[in-house]
Amino acid sequence: MNEAMDALEARVHRQLNMMRDLGDQLAGIRVRETSPDGTVTAEVDGNGSLCDLAFTEAISKMSPSEFEAVVVATAGRAAHLAIARRGEMVTAFNRELAESLPGVEPGH
Structure with missing residues (x-):
């Protein structure tokens, strides 16, 4: 019984560390x-x-609508890439977590 509890405790600590690592990774995402x-x-x-x-000084030659369009498009692309990176990290975490659980097949 003691051996089983030790194994359970070790697995829980590994999973907790995995969750902490994921949190740190997610908090560290920055996309330019x-x-x-x-x-x-x-x-x-x-x-x-x-x-x-x-911005560069070149924005002074843009109309307000051109400026708005460039800012929105650029920030939108950055946000899309950041969210995609976040999704990749969460997917990798889920796969790794599933592999660490006995009797659970990855993807389920």
């Missing part, structure tokens, strides 16, 4: 995307939230 013309750079986190926005 620059517009094709190089005028706008957006940085977002793993939730797709805007963290930084930078």
